[in-house]
Structure formats: structure tokens, C-alpha cells
Amino acid sequence: MATRATAVTGSPPHRFRVALHDSDAAGVLFFAHLFRHAHDAYEDLMEALGWRLDALIRAGQLALPLVHAEADYRLPLRHGETVEVAVEVLAVGTRSFTLGYRFSTAAGAFAATARTIHAGLDPHRGCPVKLPADLAAALRARNPALAETGSGPKPRSAGDPGANAEPAV
Amino acid sequence: MATRATAVTGSPPHRFRVALHDSDAAGVLFFAHLFRHAHDAYEDLMEALGWRLDALIRAGQLALPLVHAEADYRLPLRHGETVEVAVEVLAVGTRSFTLGYRFSTAAGAFAATARTIHAGLDPHRGCPVKLPADLAAALRARNPALAETGSGPKPRSAGDPGANAEPAV
Amino acid sequence: MATRATAVTGSPPHRFRVALHDSDAAGVLFFAHLFRHAHDAYEDLMEALGWRLDALIRAGQLALPLVHAEADYRLPLRHGETVEVAVEVLAVGTRSFTLGYRFSTAAGAFAATARTIHAGLDPHRGCPVKLPADLAAALRARNPALAETGSGPKPRSAGDPGANAEPAV
Amino acid sequence: MATRATAVTGSPPHRFRVALHDSDAAGVLFFAHLFRHAHDAYEDLMEALGWRLDALIRAGQLALPLVHAEADYRLPLRHGETVEVAVEVLAVGTRSFTLGYRFSTAAGAFAATARTIHAGLDPHRGCPVKLPADLAAALRARNPALAETGSGPKPRSAGDPGANAEPAV
Numbered sequence: 001m002a003t004r005a006t007a008v009t010g011s012p013p014h015r016f017r018v019a020l021h022d023s024d025a026a027g028v029l030f031f032a033h034l035f036r037h038a039h040d041a042y043e044d045l046m047e048a049l050g051w052r053l054d055a056l057i058r059a060g061q062l063a064l065p066l067v068h069a070e071a072d073y074r075l076p077l078r079h080g081e082t083v084e085v086a087v088e089v090l091a092v093g094t095r096s097f098t099l100g101y102r103f104s105t106a107a108g109a110f111a112a113t114a115r116t117i118h119a120g121l122d123p124h125r126g127c128p129v130k131l132p133a134d135l136a137a138a139l140r141a142r143n144p145a146l147a148e149t150g151s152g153p154k155p156r157s158a159g160d161p162g163a164n165a166e167p168a169v
Numbered sequence: 170m171a172t173r174a175t176a177v178t179g180s181p182p183h184r185f186r187v188a189l190h191d192s193d194a195a196g197v198l199f200f201a202h203l204f205r206h207a208h209d210a211y212e213d214l215m216e217a218l219g220w221r222l223d224a225l226i227r228a229g230q231l232a233l234p235l236v237h238a239e240a241d242y243r244l245p246l247r248h249g250e251t252v253e254v255a256v257e258v259l260a261v262g263t264r265s266f267t268l269g270y271r272f273s274t275a276a277g278a279f280a281a282t283a284r285t286i287h288a289g290l291d292p293h294r295g296c297p298v299k300l301p302a303d304l305a306a307a308l309r310a311r312n313p314a315l316a317e318t319g320s321g322p323k324p325r326s327a328g329d330p331g332a333n334a335e336p337a338v
Numbered sequence: 339m340a341t342r343a344t345a346v347t348g349s350p351p352h353r354f355r356v357a358l359h360d361s362d363a364a365g366v367l368f369f370a371h372l373f374r375h376a377h378d379a380y381e382d383l384m385e386a387l388g389w390r391l392d393a394l395i396r397a398g399q400l401a402l403p404l405v406h407a408e409a410d411y412r413l414p415l416r417h418g419e420t421v422e423v424a425v426e427v428l429a430v431g432t433r434s435f436t437l438g439y440r441f442s443t444a445a446g447a448f449a450a451t452a453r454t455i456h457a458g459l460d461p462h463r464g465c466p467v468k469l470p471a472d473l474a475a476a477l478r479a480r481n482p483a484l485a486e487t488g489s490g491p492k493p494r495s496a497g498d499p500g501a502n503a504e505p506a507v
Numbered sequence: 508m509a510t511r512a513t514a515v516t517g518s519p520p521h522r523f524r525v526a527l528h529d530s531d532a533a534g535v536l537f538f539a540h541l542f543r544h545a546h547d548a549y550e551d552l553m554e555a556l557g558w559r560l561d562a563l564i565r566a567g568q569l570a571l572p573l574v575h576a577e578a579d580y581r582l583p584l585r586h587g588e589t590v591e592v593a594v595e596v597l598a599v600g601t602r603s604f605t606l607g608y609r610f611s612t613a614a615g616a617f618a619a620t621a622r623t624i625h626a627g628l629d630p631h632r633g634c635p636v637k638l639p640a641d642l643a644a645a646l647r648a649r650n651p652a653l654a655e656t657g658s659g660p661k662p663r664s665a666g667d668p669g670a671n672a673e674p675a676v
Contacts, residue, residue, distance in 0.1 A: 017550075018561075019543075019546070019547055019550060020362050020363060020364070020368065020546060020550065020560060020561075020564075021362060021368045021370065021543050021546060023362050023363035024358050024359060024361050024362065024363070024417075025223070025226050025358060025361035025362070025363075025365045025366075025416075025417040026226050026232060026234070026292075026358070027363045028234070028363075030208075030358065030359045031204065031208075031234075031235040031238055031285075032201050032202070032204035032205045032208065032238075032359065033201070033359075035200065035201035035204060036201045036526075036528050039199075039200075039201065039526070039527060039528060040526055043524075043526060043527065052587060053527060053586075053587070054194070054525075054527075054585070054586040054587025055587070057194050057195050057527075057586065058586075063195060065195070065197070065200075065242065065245065066200040066242055067241065067242050067243075068239070068240070068241050068242070069200055069201075069239065069240050069242075070237070070238065070239030070240070071237070071238050071239070072236065072237050073234065073235055073236050073237070073238075074236075076234065078363075078561070079362075079363040079560075079561040079564065079565075080559060080560070080561025080562070116200075123195075186381075187392075188374075188377070188378055188381060189377060189381065189391060189392075189395075189531050189532060189533070189537065190374050190377060190531060190537045190539065192531050192532035193527045193528060193530050193531065193532070193586075194527060194530035194531070194532075194534045194535075194585075194586040195527070196532045197532075199527065199528045201528065205357075205359050208357070208358060208359060209357055212355075212357060212358065221418060222358060222417075222418070223356075223358075223416070223417040223418025224418070226358075226417065227417075247392070247532075248391075248392040248395065248396075248531075248532040249390060249391070249392025249393070363561070363564050364564050364570060364572070364630075366572070368546075369542065369546075369572075369573040369576055369623075370539050370540070370542035370543045370546065370576075371539070373538065373539035373542060374539045377537075377538075377539065392532070395532050395533050401533060403533070403535070403538075403580065403583065404538040404580055405579065405580050405581075406577070406578070406579050406580070407538055407539075407577065407578050407580075408575070408576065408577030408578070409575070409576050409577070410574065410575050411572065411573055411574050411575070411576075412574075414572065454538075461533075
């Protein structure tokens with residue numbers, strides 16, 4: 001997944017070092033912390049798109065909660081390792097979008113992937129809403145395949161894309 | 170997924186209250202923390218099976234790293250809510266096992282599910298190993314459907330069960 | 339500090355097991371997580387006093403931010419250990435209160451102490467406010483020494499009590 | 508505390524942005540996470556000194572556990588804010604050293620301070636040990652006041668410096 005992420009997005013990947021607090025008694029990154037770092041990369045992406053998440057939350061008109069998250073772990077990430085996270089926009093629908101993340105070590109080893117689906121939500125009424133047109137456009141513009149067609153492929157590794165396509169949250 | 174978890178496992182579900190540190194600026198559980206709580210429920214399960222994770226890690230002969238984790242979020246979990254986590258053993262293979270988690274609020278609302286796949290690993294050589302026979306048996310005994318057949322069904326909601334069946338980690 | 343905490347407060351201590359995600363590559367509780375557990379015990383105390391923190395934050399009329407936190411670590415807390423946290427109200431001033439925490443292992447060993455100072459804050463104007471009289475009274479009632487005098491002693495182990503007495507936050 | 512930290516250490520300060528997962532339902536950095544960021548700055552310092560913490564832990568001959576940690580919070584740190592952490596070596600003793608941290612916003616506002624005391628420990632025997640002479644020298648070299656005298660001042664804001672001077676851990 002997301003093998004061409006860096007080339008596609010044209011942005012430098014998010015980078016972090018596995019901190020002591022990221023590691024656990026087994027000496028490696030505790031699996032749930034991978035999602036924390038994925039979210040940091042997502043915050044970077046949103047800033048690059050002109051949609052800072054902190055401003056969005058403070059404005060209180062639109063929420064983009066995660067309705068799905070998944071990760072596959074290939075290599076243990078040890079305390080002290082430098083890790084790069086490349087983010088790719090995998091799909092942009094009417095009410096949700098899907099991001100893919102690829103984690104590599106500084107030595108170039110492919111360590112993990114993750115995928116998150118974010119859905120538009122009216123935070124006051126708690127009901128799904130369409131993504132703002134300019135946010136959808138900005139997301140599609142990060143992935144030439146999506147920008148060309150205006151719709152884009154379905155998430156490539158989704159277990160149940162139908163169920164995820166229109167999130168109930 | 171895992172609708173009969175409590176009945177099947179015969180154990181009380183893991184319970185937690187959404188703490189202030191679980192919540193984020195949007196006022197709800199930060200998605201990655203769901204995995205932290207799932208892992209707490211996993212640690213409880215392993216203790217109930219007689220395989221305490223802390224003892225396993227200290228012994229250093231067998232590791233059970235996660236090779237896959239995923240979650241679907243249906244309802245926001247707010248600061249202060251009490252949440253129950255029911256764990257179900259979904260599948261037990263030769264070298265890995267799959268757990269399902271169902272998160273419900275104290276009011277009985279179904280809030281989220283999660284799924285994790287754990288693979289046997291030799292921590293010294295870093296290569297996959299078979300699950301110890303008694304661990305596999307203890308896991309299967311938690312799910313009558315698995316105990317009956319001795320092998321059990323494939324993970325029910327896996328996006329790519331083939332890829333996950335024999336983890337490379 | 340807080341040697342008679344359980345007797346004084348009359349409440350069962352907060353209890354937790356050192357989870358895998360609490361531990362770090364050195365095999366013991368990462369120091370910052372002690373504060374997370376102290377805060378969980380604080381949330382329990384506030385609920386016992388009838389001042390649930392989640393309701394307080396949602397109401398938005400009063401905030402009680404920490405202006406100081408400190409901990410002393412005596413024994414490493416290892417993955418899998420059960421830990422008890424006894425909370426004591428050390429001081430209640432006009433605009434702030436001080437809590438003490440004592441962490442003990444299930445075997446009775448004294449492992450750590452912590453202390454937090456919480457200040458009344460108007461969240462809209464961002465300026466200090468007096469503690470509500472009934473909150474101050476409920477806090478004092480947890481510590482006979484404070485309840486008797488109506489004012490109570492200064493924090494016993496504060497490095498610079500004068501600076502902390504009227505928090506600037 | 509640590510007002511001349513950047514000038515003294517000669518290193519660029521550690522920098523982070525308050526991530527969504529750093530914030531809580533009150534919209535600001537959860538207090539315990541300040542210590543996580545302080546520790547990241549400490550890991551940076553140790554790397555700059557040639558004593559990478561991950562290598563130290565893996566070597567298993569010397570541990571440097573925290574025996575004390577404290578923080579004073581002046582300003583709330585909001586989701587999205589960029590924060591600089593300047594680290595200063597406050598004291599270097601025979602068996603322990605003390606670091607000070609100063610947190611400032613990108614706009615230059617002074618937001619918080621922290622202080623940590625780290626003690627030399629033999630991880631096998633669990634008893635205090637002297638700091639290696641070259642580590643002590645490298646730490647002192649970061650603070651001209653300490654380097655000149657070879658011993659240095661006592662921690663300036665310690666509540667009980669005597670008790671901390673020879674940690675029992």
C-alpha cells in the first residue's frame with residue numbers, strides 16, 4: 001500500500017524517533033502508538049492542505065472523526081529508531097475520505113502500514129454531513145489518480161469497503 | 170462482530186471509565202486510546218488463561234506481537250462514560266490468533282469494535298514460531314465454536330485473511 | 339507524606355495494574371504515566387465528593403487546572419504489578435487546593451508519592467477565581483486536620499509554598 | 508528557572524506542536540504529557556552528549572531512572588501551538604544529576620517549567636552507582652557555571668535537596 005506516497009504527495013514525510021515512552025517492556029513501539037504517530041502525520045497533511053485540525057475543532061462547525069483505523073505491522077520499531085511516515089490520500093467520497101500511511105525506518109526498511117477513514121460530522125446535531133467541496137478537492141489534489149477522475153478508486157485494502165463507504169457516525 | 174462475547178467467554182467484561190487523559194480537544198476518546206483499552210482487556214484475558222503477559226515477556230522465550238489491529242467506531246465515547254469491553258477469541262491458527270473486542274457504554278449502546286491478530290515469535294531469532302499447544306488450546310476453549318472443531322473459522326471480518334494467516338513478523 | 343491516607347479519607351484507594359503500555363523499554367512504568375494514574379485517582383476523589391470532573395468541564399463555568407505537579411520515585415513499578423493509590427487532601431486555600439498521592443504495591447511496598455496543586459480558573463476570562471465554598475468544604479471534610487480548623491496547614495513538602503499559594507494561571 | 512538555557516547549552520531547543528492526542532476535553536495539553544515532551548528533550552540532550560538513551564538501556568550496564576519530577580504550569584498550551592523546550596543542566600552530583608526545562612510558545616510566552624532528577628543505578632543489582640566520570644563531565648560542560656567549579660550549585664528550586672541528593676532508588 002502507498003508505495004509511491006512520497007512521490008505522489010510531493011511533501012516531505014512526517015518523521016519521528018521512537019521515544020522511550022513509545023516503547024514497552026518488550027523493547028519495541030507499543031502497537032497503539034503507531035496510530036498516534038499516524039495521526040500526527042494526518043495533522044501535518046491537514047495543515048499542508050490549509051485545513052488545520054486545531055482551527056477546525058475550535059470553529060466547531062465540522063468534525064472529522066475517525067470511523068475506522070487499521071494497521072499492519074511488519075517489523076518491530078525499536079527505541080531510538082528514526083521512522084518516516086508517508087501519507088497518501090487513498091479515496092475521497094461524498095462524506096468520508098481514506099488515508100494510507102507507510103512507516104519506514106531511516107535505513108529504508110518497510111515497517112508498517114496504516115489506514116484511517118474520516119467522516120464528515122455535524123458536531124452540534126451529531127449527524128453525518130458532506131465534506132466541504134474545497135476540502136474534498138484539496139484532498140483529491142494530493143493524489144493524481146483521484147484528481148484526474150474526480151472520484152477515485154475505492155480503498156485498495158479495505159476489508160469491507162461497502163460498509164465503510166457511508167459511515168454511520 | 171462478537172455479539173455473544175460475554176456469554177461465550179464466561180468472563181466478566183473489562184471495564185473502564187473514559188478518563189480526562191483519554192479524551193481530546195474534541196471532547197471524546199482519542200481513537201488510538203481505544204487500542205490501549207483493548208490491550209488491557211487482552212492482558213486480562215491472558216491472565217484468565219494462565220498466560221500472564223508480563224511473565225511471558227520476562228521469560229523471554231516467546232513473544233506474541235500484534236501483526237494487525239483494526240477498529241470501527243460507531244459512537245463517540247465521552248469523558249466520564251463507563252465502557253465495557255467484551256473480548257472474544259475469533260480464530261486460533263498454528264502461528265497466530267485473532268481476538269475481537271466489542272465496546273459498549275454502561276447504558277448498553279454499542280460504541281465500537283476492534284480486532285487484533287497476534288503472532289508467535291521467537292524473540293531471540295526474530296522468526297515466527299508455532300503457538301504453544303496449551304496456549305492454543307486455552308484460547309480455543311474460550312470459544313465453543315473453535316473448541317468443537319479444533320481449528321475454527323477464519324477471522325470473520327478480515328480484509329485479507331490470506332495475508333494475515335501467516336504473519337511475516 | 340500521606341501515610342494515613344486511607345484511614346483519613348475513608349475511601350478505598352484507586353487501584354491499577356501496570357499495563358504493557360505503562361511500561362517502557364527499561365521494563366518499568368514510564369515516570370510520566372505515574373501522573374496519569376494520579377489523575378485517575380483524582381477523578382475518583384472528585385466523583386466521591388459529588389464534583390465529577392467531566393460534568394465540571396462540560397458545564398464550562400469553572401476549571402481546575404493543575405498549576406504544579408511533582409513526584410518522587412522510590413521503587414520501580416514493573417509490568418504486571420498491582421498498585422494502590424491513596425489520595426489525601428493536603429491543603430485547601432481560597433483559590434487552590436493540594437492533593438497528595440501515595441503509591442504502594444500489592445505487597446505493601448511504598449513505591450512513590452506525588453503531589454498536585456489545582457487552581458480555580460474562570461475558563462471564559464482565563465483568570466483565577468475562588469473555589470466554590472461547597473467544593474472547598476467537601477475537600478476539607480476529607481482531612482480531619484483541615485476540617486477542624488477550617489483552613490488547614492500549608493502543603494507539607496512544597497519547595498516554594500509562597501509561589502504556589504496564589505497560582506498565576 | 509533556566510532563563511539562559513538556550514544560550515548556555517548552545518543547542519537548538521527541542522520543539523513540538525501540541526497534537527490532538529496531547530490535548531484533553533478541556534482543550535489544552537494534559538499536564539502529564541508535559542513530562543513526556545520534557546523526556547523527549549532529555550533524550551535529545553543525551554544524544555547530543557554522546558550518551559544515547561536507547562543504547563544505554565540496551566547495553567544494560569547503567570540505568571538512569573528518574574527519582575524526582577516536577578512541573579509548574581503558567582499558561583495553558585492549546586492544541587496546535589508550537590512549543591519550544593530549552594533544557595539546562597542544573598546540577599551534577601556523584602550519583603545523580605538535575606535537569607531544568609523551560610517551555611515557551613512560538614510567540615515567546617513562557618508557559619511552563621519542569622525539573623527532573625536522574626540517579627545512577629546498577630540495573631542488575633538494583634542499587635545506586637556513581638555516574639560515569641565522562642557522563643558527569645559531559646553534563647557539566649553544558650553549563651559553564653558547573654564546568655568552572657567542577658561541582659556546581661545545588662538544585663535551585665528543590666523542595667528538599669538533601670533528600671534528593673543521594674536517591675535511594
